[in-house]
Amino acid sequence: MKKIGVLTSGGDAPGMNAAVRAVVRKAIYHNIEVFGIYGGYAGLINGNIEELSLGSVGDIIHRGGTTLFSARCEEFKTKEGQLKGVEQLMKAGIEGMVVIGGDGSYRGANALTEHGFPCVGVPGTIDNDICGTQFTIGFDTALKTVIEAIDKIRDTATSHERTFVIEVMGRDAGDIALWSGLAGGAETIIVPEENYDMNEICSRLRKGHERGRKHSIIIVAEGVASGIELGKQIKELMNFDTRVSVLGHMQRGGSPTAFDRVLASRLGARAVELLIEGKGGRAVGIENNQIIDHDIAAILGEAHTLNMNLLRLSKELSI
Numbered sequence: 001m002k003k004i005g006v007l008t009s010g011g012d013a014p015g016m017n018a019a020v021r022a023v024v025r026k027a028i029y030h031n032i033e034v035f036g037i038y039g040g041y042a043g044l045i046n047g048n049i050e051e052l053s054l055g056s057v058g059d060i061i062h063r064g065g066t067t068l069f070s071a072r073c074e075e076f077k078t079k080e081g082q083l084k085g086v087e088q089l090m091k092a093g094i095e096g097m098v099v100i101g102g103d104g105s106y107r108g109a110n111a112l113t114e115h116g117f118p119c120v121g122v123p124g125t126i127d128n129d130i131c132g133t134q135f136t137i138g139f140d141t142a143l144k145t146v147i148e149a150i151d152k153i154r155d156t157a158t159s160h161e162r163t164f165v166i167e168v169m170g171r172d173a174g175d176i177a178l179w180s181g182l183a184g185g186a187e188t189i190i191v192p193e194e195n196y197d198m199n200e201i202c203s204r205l206r207k208g209h210e211r212g213r214k215h216s217i218i219i220v221a222e223g224v225a226s227g228i229e230l231g232k233q234i235k236e237l238m239n240f241d242t243r244v245s246v247l248g249h250m251q252r253g254g255s256p257t258a259f260d261r262v263l264a265s266r267l268g269a270r271a272v273e274l275l276i277e278g279k280g281g282r283a284v285g286i287e288n289n290q291i292i293d294h295d296i297a298a299i300l301g302e303a304h305t306l307n308m309n310l311l312r313l314s315k316e317l318s319i
């Protein structure tokens with residue numbers, strides 16, 4: 001393999017830049033030319049491709065977002081769109097590609113591999129919802145952001161004896177809610193993977209109040225219920241001074257944590273190794289601190305599962 005490409009796609013995540021840097025540096029270390037595809041699959045279809053040098057990925061390891069830009073591209077979901085992409089790659093003489101992104105981006109990478117163009121997926125999403133890896137790039141940084149917010153909200157919640165509902169990201173996966181809720185000492189964590197019971201939430205709030213708790217923090221993943229609606233219901237049912245904070249896109253930004261930078265560096269470098277070994281159609285991940293890889297199509301067939309032991313633990317610790 002003499003020329004490879006790299007793109008970032010779907011929702012951006014802190015640490016994507018560190019992954020791009022690792023791909024570029026590792027490839028050049030092995031005398032392979034690297035081309036950046038700008039703007040995800042939309043950029044690929046349009047041939048928005050430029051060679052990347054060692055220097056072009058300098059000074060980005062600490063930056064959030066993605067310097068290769070990202071996009072959502074409906075056309076790439078069609079065979080015609082995918083073949084246009086393959087044509088652009090052939091024209092540029094690129095023989096393999098590293099795709100950094102989430103589940104949707106993996107589907108694109110799998111489609112390209114099925115068209116005979118080898119791709120390796122690198123899990124980049126704050127949601128931590130990709131199979132074949134314990135952690136995705138960006139999750140740790142998003143947690144850090146949420147924890148900072150919870151800690152600040154806790155200060156004001158305690159001062160005013162308020163109940164706070166904090167809505168965090170997670171349409172289908174409750175990982176951000178669960179981990180941040182556990183780390184932030186939330187009384188209640190509401191995730192898409194488990195039905196929630198308003199009576200139980202109220203009874204917990206009541207018990208806490210009776211034993212003198214000065215504040216209550218409820219974390220809800222956006223995919224389950226709107227924080228604003230939930231706050232209204234709690235206020236009506238409990239008559240507690242209830243406020244709502246919807247954290248929104250701030251969770252996607254910021255400088256990646258050391259964990260995300262190291263993870264991104266290891267995963268990006270391994271993806272290049274796989275292409276060198278002639279192993280396309282793989283997705284890299286981390287399991288028990290070992291870098292592993294799986295068949296990308298197999299991963300797409302699996303459903304992400306939440307760590308229910310952690311959810312149980314959070315309930316035990318927030319009595």
Ligand code: ADP
Pocket residue numbers: 009010011041042071072073074075076077078101102103104105106107108109111125
């Ligand atoms: P993420 O990668 O973060 O999950 P999306 O689901 O938006 O984000 O996917 C990113 C892009 O991947 C889409 O805009 C589309 O171009 C491509 N993609 C998604 N699903 C498919 C699919 N089934 N086949 C081919 N490409 C896809």
